[in-house]
Amino acid sequence: MVLSVVLAAFVLILPVELPDKTLFATLVLATRFPPLPVFVGVGTAFGFQVAIAVTAGSLLALLPGALVSAVVAVLFLTGAVLLWREARKGAQDEEAAAQARENTSFFRAAAISFGVLFAAEWGDLSQLATAGLAARYAEPVSVFVGSWAALLVISGLAAFLGRKLADRLPVALLHRIAAGLFLVFAVVAVIETVRELVG
Template sequence: MEALQSLFVPTGLVALAEIGDKTQLLALLLAARFRRPWPIIWGILVATVANHFAAGAIGKWVASFFSEATLSWILAACFLAVAAWTLIPDHIDEDEEASHFKRYGPFLTTTIAFFIAEMGDKTQIATVMLAAQYPHFWLVVIGTTLGMLIANVPVVLAGHFSADKLPLTLIHRIAALCFLALAGYAAWNAATLSGWLG
């Protein structure tokens, strides 16, 4: 059961959080510029695995410094912050991420631009927290990577696709509610471990 949660919760959360996120907008921009979907998709995969592996490793490392109860309180606060952050719409300056690297071709440009765009992004922060919460490190990294691909591959394959056609406000609210539920679960777990609930 824990193994399934370590895979499917990160997959669903990141897929939802990524819709309308700046990296999805970046995928749309790259697809429009290069019109070569498969090198872009491979670039997204490589950048995401590298970025989320590092984020997951940090999550596991940080978790080792705290008791289970303290870590649960920290996670509750962090999930609550990410829930609020999810409601803030992202935008991307067309020259901000990809223009500097365009001469490297679609694969390398995508890899570099996505890796940089994910630094400090909410999906990277979520990966840190999920790796700290769930015991199966590799399943969390695979799950968050799958979530990124679920959100971004359709955008790349349909280069004319516009995220504006989706009900972004509703999707962001659902993602925020999911993070809020995780915050509630972490707080309940922390209260139980602290002996507050009997």
Template structure:
């Protein structure tokens, strides 16, 4: 369980810092009460984690042989893909993610009724985050982890990682946003996936 918790925590923390959902939380926290934004964002990410773990548990019913090698293949694929993306990134890569987040928030703000009331702010934070996270590589990686490791450990680790990243975003994200190297974080994420692949191979021997 400790291995599963650590894997989920490291994967999410590294992957989500500087991600689109991170900047959505930053922007929302600059416009609305931080505690409401934090609650809405974490609730969305927790819901996505539970959904991903549930899918992973369903996949776990497949023959162990296929799950094992599929997980290794996905970890290697994600690792190589992220390392390649990091090598191709320019200084403007982080700006593009921020622009995407700003665009998503602007659309959400236009549809927000009762912008000074708690429930609409919670709903906006939840919806924008959930939609941005859907189909993201961290969701697929969480599914893979849940199919391979202890589901409870993965769930607790992933939600803890999301909560840490969201707290950083709403409390001081605007201060560190310009200092976060998207290229470095992407490269670290790629290495982390490759490490998971090696661990999976080692545990399967």
């Protein structure tokens, strides 16, 4: 393992993920479930995604950019619609969500968190950046460790901060904010798709 490559991956991936949709998805998950299973599920999903990105390496660069960005746009739009529907359920569901949070097993909450993040990370900037780093440095283990460490820092902050945020803000408001952000990311992905097709 090469420490300079670990550090390079960590420093590159950390700021890419800070304003990312996965941060907000983790925050929303943390409003529904206890933070520890959310962190375990999200962290495991990130681990799998980093392993896939590192393994794929330069192969991801061979995929047409328009196809990747179009699929990402559809995923973001779907996420925005689902989050908005969740927010429309309103305050009556906040009490039910609190009860569901208490009644959901650790494994189920971790599995749901894993599924949400595993699906959301496909074609993500951090995944593409990780693949690029793996191809550039030819140090897959170092790139894996650095990238995964950065993603664990982000998911830990989101999982444990999300619960505190939920105590101060209504869950419906968090869902609306996340839906708006997902919509913005969908629009950006559509613009990228058009640029790829035109350019």
